Amino acid sequence: MNLRSENLKMVSKLAVVTAGMFCFGYALIPIYKHICEITGINILSVSERMVPGNGNVGAAAKLPANSQVDTTRTITVEFDANARGPWDFKPQKSSIQVHPGELATVMYEFQNVQNRRMAAQAIPSYAPHQAASHFNKLECFCFNQYTLEAGEKKQWPVSFVIDPKLSKDVTTITLSYTFFEVGGKTPAAPVAQLAPANGAGS
Template sequence: MSAPAPGKGIAKLAAISLGAFVFTFSLVPLYRIACEKVFGIRLDNTAADASAVASAVPDERWVTVEFDGSVNSKLPWGFRPNATRMRVRVGEQYEATYAAHNNGARAIVGSATPSVAPARASGYFAKTECFCFTAQTLQAGETRDLPVRFIVDPSLPADVHTITLSYTFFKNDVLTERLAAAAPSSTVPHSAP
């Protein structure tokens, strides 16, 4: 049995290396296509070229942002937007607030999950500050306004005129139990006779 010629081994190694290189670089556009077409997630880095996009889009483009809020049935809170809609100019920062009220008899921790509709607009709606970034603790009977600051990207598709921002609050059982365990006991110890 004779050993393969050194030139053929090098050629095979070079072909495999070239194939791996081409395959690796083809994954990036394939991943981008899959995210955009299947999940509706836009992966472009719009923040880096926002000035170029802003100059291409008229300064007077306005869209309507609608606000919606709900709570999971396990959370005894009231939760609603303070305003149900706002007309905004693309590329500018705005603030909206939601009102949360704890109807429960003790302090409760809640966590909010946001969603944006239509789904293809989610990549163009940037929250710069949001109550959904951290868990919220409300004492029994407490009412609080919760702010969200946002910017609608100027490269939002021209046929999208309305964006809906929805939040659902859920009870954070783990943090609520920790909070209850850390609270001082309301029972008074009995003295011995």
């Protein structure tokens, strides 16, 4: 009888412990939310912003620290392509509209139209000039040199965030790339793209 009584007591204790652990698991959710509110950490909202869609890069891309999307402003970003050599080089979109702090991605298309292998690289320029320090590229083909075989086609992305600290006078930014053969003379940035006008208000 003593052994049976001890077994019943043990089973009762285990049942109580199991029930306690179950309740604790449910209690963790409001506790976690409360801690997030106190500390200002909100991992869930960051995760939601990483969901693919609306031209954004998915979970593999990371937003800059403390990035806040300013939905009260819309900036038109124009894309320009200049080839210095035998290249077919162009953006898939001529322009998009983004909010400051919003992550956006645009694809560029390349083709080596020569009958030989060629190595090339792109250099960017911005208009107005003041936008350069506020145009943060997270991924860009301009970071590296590339080799294309004769007739080979490629597509590469440009992922960027415009700093919300950019002057509110700037409503349009032109991002211009010059694609040139490595080993040749590096061309200067297109003169037309250095002129201030489209991007700054009066």
